[in-house]
Amino acid sequence: MYKIFFIRFLFFACVLLGTASEIYAQKYTISGYIRDAKTGEDLVGANILIKEIVYGAITNHYGFYSITLEKGEYSLIVSFIGYENYMEKISLDKDIKRNVAMAQKILITQEVTVTAEKADKNIKGQIGAIKMPVQTIKEIPQFLGEADVIKTIQLLPGISSACEGTSGFYVRGGSPDQNLILLDEAIVYNASHLFGFFSVFNADAVKDISLIKGGMPANYGGRISSVLDITMKEGNNREFEGNGSLGLISSHLTLQGPIKKDTSSFIITARRTYIDAIVKPFLPYFKKTKEYAGTGYHFYDINAKANYRFSDKDRVFISGYYGRDVFSFNSKTADFKVDIPWGNATASARWNHLFNEKLFMNATAVFSDYRFEFGAEQDEFEFILFSGIRDYNLKLDFYYHPTIRHNIKAGAIYIYHIFTPTSVTARIGETQLISSDIIEQLANDVAVYINDEFDVNEKLNISAGLRGTMFQQIGPFDRYIKNQFNMTIDTLHYKSWENVALYKHIEPRASIRYAMNRNTSLKASYAQNYQYVHLATISSASIPADIWVPSSDIVKPQFSTQYSLGYFQNFMKDMFETSVEVYYKDMKNQIEYKDGATPADNVGDNADNYFTFGKGTSYGVELFLKKQTGDITGWIGYTLSKTSRLFDEINYGIEYPAKYDRRHDLSMIVTYNYKENWTFSAVFIYATGNCTTLPIGRYLIDGRIVNEYGERNSFRMMPYHRLDLSVSYQNRERLANKKIKTSWNFSVYNVYNRANPYFIYFDNEGDILSGNMQTKAKLVSLFPILPSITLNIKFL
DSSP, rough: OHHHHHHHHHHHHHHHHHHHHHHSEEEEEEEEEETTTTTTTTTOOOEEEGGGTTEEOOOOSSSEEEEEEEEEEEEEEETTTTOOEEEEEESSSEEEEEEEEOOOOOOOOHHHHHSSSSSSHHHSSSEEEEEEEEHOOOOOOOOTTTTTTTHHHHHHEEEEEETOOOOOOEETTTTTTGGGETTTTTTOOOOEEEEEEEESGGGEEEEEEEEESOOOOTTTSSSSEEEEEEOOOOOSSSSEEEEEESSSSEEEEEEEEEEETTEEEEEEEEEEEEEHHGGGGGGGOOOGGGGTTTTTEEEHHHHHHEEEESSSEEEEEEEEEEEEEEEEEEEETTTTEEEEEEEEEEEEEEEEEEEESSEEEEEEEEEEEEEEEEEEETTTEEEEEEEEEEEEEEEEEEEEOOTTTEEEEEEEEEEEEEEEEEHHHHHHTTTTEEEEOOEEEEEEOOOOEEEEEOSSSSEEEEEEEEEEEEEEEEESSEEEEEOSSOOOEEEEEEOTTTTEEEEEEEEEEEEEEEEETTTTTEEEEEEEEEOOOOOOOSSSSOTTEEEEOOOOSSOOOEEEEEEEEEEEEEEETTTTTEEEEEEEEEEEEEEEEOOOOGGGTTSSSSSGGGGOOOOOOOOEEEEEEOSSSSEEEEEEEEEEEEEEEEEEGGGOOOOOTTTOOSEOOOOOEEEEEETTTTEEEEEEEEEOOOEOOOOOEEETTTTEEEEEEEEEEEEOOOOEEEEEEEEEOOOOOOOOTTTEEEEEEEEEESSSSSOOOOOEEEEEOOOOTTTOOOOEEEEEEOOOOOOEEEEEEEEO
């Protein structure tokens, strides 16, 4: 108790003393919004520099900035990636509001695009924080023509994919559920389409991508590994425009424009795959594909957003996402039918209010829903399985800029969770075989936070924060008490809103940056995080059937402590960025299914009765080299790491490699801009093979083959590596009376046709009774060389 009080006292004392030292001089504030001159969209992360003191600020998620200075004459310089610099002389003898409309560069080549960005961002940015330009995502080689946000961030050091073709990602040894994924502040619980081969984020709808892989500030929480914060575009409030693309398996369409010019705008994007519609008519005519007749799969998603600016002090936003994957099988001859739909739905309503030049507020209401369904019918038999999670969320954030050296964030968040681990019904005709009501688990999730980013002087920056959390599982709820044979011996009944389990914690966060000189800095961070929601999975990749469960009287909150240290240096007038980061992460209360348990065991029971709990560690070093100017740009990222788990009830209590442990992970990306129209790019990936558990012996017992397995994850598959190539052509000449503009993208996935391992299975050859049976391990790979072509069209 005294320790917590001391931490709080020390933090607030630093904030108050740091602020008090500057408030007595006569000061005035310049504030406003930075926007795109053509579309009116707010620019997130624009750089505002005061030339005389070589100091400034960046815009927040809504394009707002605030700088407080002593009375005097100053030069204001605004810069942003891909835009002309804005410069203005300011006579600061009173508070000034200055909105800036930034003009785009006429020719956006790679060199212009990158040099417009703040040159020293590598030196002055937060440790572990990365901004990923959307244009970069569209330029690198694409899997089957789909520009993919998550596949691109997997190319950064410290971040890896689950396995071939998947969109799940692992950050510094954490599992997929330990990543906080936000879309316009709404939590996305399943970020993949096509069983993990594509992410749910349509690049045409995305404006800003921020990733924090270590030392997250106090305004983020609820997960213990990382934050992926994605902001949707607002829509052009000056003129109507649209764009679309035609690819081999999917097409996109985006429409945007003003509702009321310079005041209100909208954007809507839609995407759908159609490979099922193309292939289905031809399946009956090919002998080898007849077994697939009746099979159908497609996914679709829609993003929509609208906003209205009442004044520079008040603005409202409404945004939403809806996406579904639909797998179906219908055999008319066997009278058998299967439908498996799953997907996310989110909605956000936000209100921005500017109290004064220094205080900005954002109030948010969020709805988030993820659900998975499995339905099967044969003759008169019907089987339905359902699971999911739904959130109702209220959030209040304040941004306070008391001086040029302080940026204070504070706020509160409340989430009402509704978990549905697994519910099943089954019947034959009118006879009900299984009648399982939808069993829900309810929870309150509350957090308050404060964070101050404080420049002590020109060299030293400190960001410190506290996050207080409270999580409560509430009734109605039935707890089934088990004996040592896993038989129910008693039931505890909890009434509506009755307390089932309650947890309260304080999470300190801190990071520090010391600039050794203009081109070199040292950075460090420390963070404690608690996670109260958990994903129970039996797969190495996040699949739709995995279930979300809350912390309870059995499931304790996951807890991690992460330390990171980094050395950052730029060379040759900021042409090259380099960094070396080391980290150590300790994770407690990790969750796994007990040996032999599956999600099907949850039916009519508490899901957490089938879990076991342990701990984990991850540590490593990350190397990064980036060339950010010139016709040839790109980066090299390398990670050397080790991730392990220790469970008393798994692997005989012996520590074992985590299923996502990667000792070596290398990514190389090169982009070459040739003249004004052509862009060539290449990606090479090398990674240590995934861990898996294989049999070490097979025995014949009572006429049955029984496998003896080795230690958990004791076998590594072959290393993973591949090369992807891409060529983009931008047609600078507009068609149809200058209303249509086109571009082409040609890409080849897995150029040298590497058979990368997906999984291993065992096949028996010969007769077991004669003693001549041989067992052979066989490797399954997914993707050979895959070329693709995409036509992009933009119309005004």
